[in-house]
Amino acid sequence: MLLSQISLPGGGRAVVARDGSEAAVVRGATSVYDLALSAIAAGRSLAEEVASHGLGEAVDLAAAAAEGRLLLPVDHPDPAHMHLTGTGLTHLGSAAARDAMHAKLEAAQETLTDSMKMFRMGLEGGKPAAGEVGVQPEWFYKGNGHTAVPSGQPLVSPGFAEDGGEEPEIAGIYIIAPDGRPYRIGWALANEFSDHVTERVNYLYLAHSKLRQASFGPEILLGELPADIRGVTRIRRGGQVLWEKPFLSGEANMSHTFANLEHHHFKYALFRQPGDLHVHMFGTATLSFADGIRTEGGDVFEIEAGPFGLPLVNPLEKEAAEQGAVAVSAL
Incomplete structure (x- = not known):
């Protein structure tokens, strides 16, 4: 359903x-x-x-x-009580990408970047036995319900941004029960919209690069998620397809189990507050940015995968210019 x-x-x-x-x-x-x-x-x-x-x-x-x-396929009466978060370095990618990744991992430990070390940790410990706790993933915060954008509405890249690019992902949708227990409502397509140029300046800028809007839906899939999800992500410019690529998700294509990723999010009491909603995005291995695409205002992002019904569609809107320094007033 x-x-x-x-x-x-x-x-x-x-x-x-x-x-x-x-x-x-x-x-x-x-x-x-x-x-x-x-x-x-x-x-x-x-x-x-x-x-x-x-x-x-x-x-x-x-x-x-x-x-x-x-x-939005689910929203909270108070948008500040919807949390948009995510995990990265969780997906194995295509067969070619996996071969290239494993070749890099054969390098000496001291030559690996922090990102590659994190990815290897996931490969080695991201799929623990049922009931056990595996290695924790990379984790990031995107915003709250005020930054959630429905399908069909524009994703706005702020004037200070260096880039605004798509990230086609699967999101888990959760609600916290009155007793503090998390329940999964279901699963949805998500565009974890990010600033990849800023992220590449220095990996410590990852937090800044993720503080952007995001879109999910337009439909929520109830029940269990298929282990092998195969979808397509594309960008249209001027009505024509500028870039298109398949993407893979589901546990068969990941270095972590969903149970492990869910544990490492909800282990924090902060994220088990009764009545809160959570939209947690589980990562991707497919980006137009990695293929040299630079998005422009008016581009349209489209993400689709069979089990999720309608595609997730969002035009890109870029603010004309940075608003200048934000002044803080003393009381």
Whole structure:
């Protein structure tokens, strides 16, 4: 089952559920967040909660997308209580990329960069046995619900940015129960939009490069994620495909298990505050930046993969200029 949220032509909003090509509004529901909390309270799955409401009027999701009516597939009543975070150096990439990576890893330990050391740590300890704790991954913070952008809406690159490039990823969507226990709502496509030029200046600038908007959705996949995800990411410029490449995800293509990555996020009590939402992006091995692409305002990012329904589509908007120094006033 896939869940999404849309605005209605006459005003208001609705939750939409679909299996295959059939999509319909969930009766009496306007929020996936509220549905998830109700499911937790009732001790049942989110799919069972949807079934308890029943389905109503049919919805043409492709038409809703064309009309700009797609919302984030889940949101929080207070956007500051949605956390956007991620992990990097988690994916193995294509067969060729894996061969090149393993050749580099054959080098002496002292010649490896910190990033390569981290990647090797994941290969060696990122997939522990069930119930055990593996090596912790690279981790970064992107922002909160104020920086989350629905499919169809622009990703804005700030005036001080050196670059604004896509990162096609899978995100886990989580809600924290009243007792502080994290529950996974489901999975979604994500564009972990980043500044790769700034990151390359020095790896200690990674934190700065990640403080950007991000997009996820437009639909959430409930249940278990297939082990082998194969999708396509592309950039259109002037209506024509500028760059296109397949991407791989799922545990079969990763150096960490999702359980290990989830543990190392939620082990912090900070991230187990009742009622909070989390959108945690799990990394990628495919970037247009790595192929020499430099994005421009007006470019359109498209990310798609079969299990996730509609593609995630966002135009790029670049602020004209930096706003200058931010002055802080004393009280």
